[in-house]
Amino acid sequence: MGSSQGVVTLWDTADPNHPVPLGSPLTTTGPVWAVAFSPDGRTLAAALHASTGALVRWDVSDRARPTLIGEPLTTSTGPLAVTAFSPDGRALAATTEGGAVGLWNLDVEQVAARVCATAGDLDAQQWTRLVSTLPYAELC
Structure with missing residues (x-):
């Protein structure tokens, strides 16, 4: 789950009535408007709603100790509102509030x-x- 404060929290939902946070919260440089997991569940992407759009990625293979993947993927078309991985996990797409679409080959x-x-x-x-x-x- 992402927040307007730029924090992403992973949750253990083994007991849906009592979710427990996993590890430390992940921090970003701007408000998080959308998150997406890759189809294999090993990568988490967060779409930032900042003046220039950015996608931050983490390797979440070890959910208690996620690691940042490279530099953020950026676009100059504006704040990002939605993000999703392709079904094979080889591409990441994001859209802005204005409807511009960015596509990154991973x-x-x-x-x-x-x-x-x-x-x-x-x-x-x-x-x-x-x-x-x-x-x-x-x-x-």
């Missing part, structure tokens, strides 16, 4: 293959300019 191998087919191997300078949040790596 299949790293597929993205790497597309970069190689389109641009070839990026040198360190190109990588820094285009993929500044990750350390340089040869893809192709």
